[in-house]
Amino acid sequence: MQTWERGCAGSALLRFIDILLRGTGQVMFQNHPLTGLLFLAAIAWGALAADAGAVLFGGLLGLVAATLTALWLRVDAAGLSAGLYGYNGLLVGLALPTFLAPSPMLWACVALGAAVSVVALLGTANVTRGWGVSALTFPFVLTTWLLLLAAYAFAGLGGEPPPFAGELEALEPAASNPLDLAAFVGGVLHSISQVFLKGNTVSALLFLAGLALSSRAAALFAVGGALLAVTSAHLLGAESELVSAGLLGFSPVLTAVALGTVFYRPGWRVAAYAALGTVFTVVAQAAMNVAFAPLGLPALTAPFVLCTWLFLLPQQHLQDDGNGRR
Amino acid sequence: MQTWERGCAGSALLRFIDILLRGTGQVMFQNHPLTGLLFLAAIAWGALAADAGAVLFGGLLGLVAATLTALWLRVDAAGLSAGLYGYNGLLVGLALPTFLAPSPMLWACVALGAAVSVVALLGTANVTRGWGVSALTFPFVLTTWLLLLAAYAFAGLGGEPPPFAGELEALEPAASNPLDLAAFVGGVLHSISQVFLKGNTVSALLFLAGLALSSRAAALFAVGGALLAVTSAHLLGAESELVSAGLLGFSPVLTAVALGTVFYRPGWRVAAYAALGTVFTVVAQAAMNVAFAPLGLPALTAPFVLCTWLFLLPQQHLQDDGNGRR
């Protein structure tokens, strides 16, 4: 690491790569280049295993475009070095080719969305700072939603009309099946890898390794959040396939890591509070899946943003020293 | 009352009951245990008359769960004693069994929603305090919406898919009928009792008695708001059945009481301003009913929250001493 840091000090290119790697780590709140490298490896593995090289390319394009926009906008140096201006662009670039077919126009829109995600981050941060919370992935969610909705109206991005009447099928709830261990473990791991929009076991393990490298508590809360999400979704009777694909778990995983380790000092009261927030994020994910079905729009990490904001706003009430009163 | 207060001072159990009663009164902004008791009687009567004991049980469960959560979160003592942490949980508990079938999973969700309503109240209050307004029933609306939407995706809560294509029928507007006095009076009273999700005349009178006990102005504004809401909904040509069931009037009643008595000192200018807000709440209620029909989602008291926030935010402009300029 020291060699790397010395290299960065001496080379603008290495410094730029360092910012990109840290930006990748910031998707799960980690400011560490090696964590970012492992995350990138996980993304690459997940994309290539699914024969979706466009997703990897889009992610890199978004990451670079967002970072260059941040440089052009002369953002604060500390935030830039920590990768805070890159993670939303990376997610925009992973999401758009996941839902839309690759084309030159799509890549233009990835660059546009990534650039706007930086503006949105600056704006959101200005608003939320006053309440002691950060912007999380709200800039990614906002810009990606607008681009995905607009794609229905633009022939250059596909232009198929949305379903409107909705496409919710009759439920085949997991709760009615005997609990299948393989599906359960798969659901837990995919809940972690779906943070980067892919259900892939090897990727999940790489993500966990990257997390553990930078913060063992974060890795623990990620696994705990995934376990809790899969269990509660199962008990509530969610669709088996959604649960085992990790599609009800990625937002809760982020909530668990955010509430448990990043913004609060860990401890038992914090863990219980984070568990409450994690379970409610499962509810919010299911709710938003239903609400956006008529528009054929994915909820993305909006449930994480909503629930984490909700649970962070009353921040002062969870100090473990018993002085939680305002 | 003095005996009661002495009793509360000496007994933790009585104190807890006092908090629960005041929490019930806070649904209509009253910090008074007897008002809460009359409200509870009204809720019980309305639930039992409709053969919906589950609604009464849910309401009590939500009230207790929210109050215990507030204790666990070590909220401020003054707000706790005034019942400010209970009313949202009570409403969550009344609403969920109104729209979903009773089951152990439903009760678990009532407790979850009530607990989250406390978190949401603390968070919302932190945000809105800066603008001089309070959280109102926003925490109830938010948590209940998410749970009702999620119920479509969870077999344990029913799991029926939402209508999506909407279910608005052709209008049979009240305006086309001769004005029927019984329907009119029924609409006015039900507009008051629907604040607690039931259309029941006896309940409405109990609510009014409870209000009058604590604040005669509040009772007057409630009746005035209901009269105005029913009249304007009728004149605008709303569906007869909705009007006489009080379903377009409960949000306006809350707006009238909030704008007229709680946050502003009453007076003629305030009354005219409250009347404007009340009529616009009828519009907002109709609008949200339409907007949420495809999701089969009730608007709950969201129109009240929206319009009361809207009309409270420019607060400084209504002092009756003529010094209303900033």
Add this chain to the structure above:
Amino acid sequence: MQTWERGCAGSALLRFIDILLRGTGQVMFQNHPLTGLLFLAAIAWGALAADAGAVLFGGLLGLVAATLTALWLRVDAAGLSAGLYGYNGLLVGLALPTFLAPSPMLWACVALGAAVSVVALLGTANVTRGWGVSALTFPFVLTTWLLLLAAYAFAGLGGEPPPFAGELEALEPAASNPLDLAAFVGGVLHSISQVFLKGNTVSALLFLAGLALSSRAAALFAVGGALLAVTSAHLLGAESELVSAGLLGFSPVLTAVALGTVFYRPGWRVAAYAALGTVFTVVAQAAMNVAFAPLGLPALTAPFVLCTWLFLLPQQHLQDDGNGRR
């Protein structure tokens, strides 16, 4: 002008007319009575050419009702004189008869909506002032949306149920056609006149004349924004008819003028930033058109409000002196 100002100083009626004219100019951020007069002429021409005198009448009614409400609410004198309390009411009054059939009830709702738009402006301004941005046309959008949605539930305003299943047709994208110069120029001009809800070439020229009279930069940014909007919508493959009718361009025009001239000092970095915001407003307009299609609800200028807020919130980053860091 000096004669006019002396006349205003001596006559309450002329002063009131001055406020109305400035209120009209404020739709495009201009505080100038002659600009307002030219805008009114453009509105009148557009309405009468389309045989829609009701739109002109509604606009005037909304403008007067909003201004009288502001007087009754004793708003600040400076804002009142500058017409800041009139433009939202004018737009409410132009929009409602554009989408609903004229009737006495409609005029009552124009007056109601215009009055509420003043309350909403005061409230929104109180909230957004803390972040250094203004309310823009958010009060118009909010009140008009609620009234248009409510119209589906009120026989007195029409009472037809909304489409719900949506009405997006297969795209006939402009991009597949050879670029037709007449359609292109028409799209540019209509993008300007649609700010006031009419696609009319003469009106567009009158609007430009009014703008240029008060601020040549504003006129330039309006034309530049319209060019950019039509070009990018075309390249993205938007429906030809929407593009040439200016229906994807009016929000971007407002964004361009707002970002380019009103809130930032112009310059090359500002121009590039405004261009980014303008193109993204095209995306947001298309996105909201899709999202609201099931409710049969027009997006109005919501894309402008959203994108301009988004791009104004990080304000401090665009000073041309290179000291843009926080």
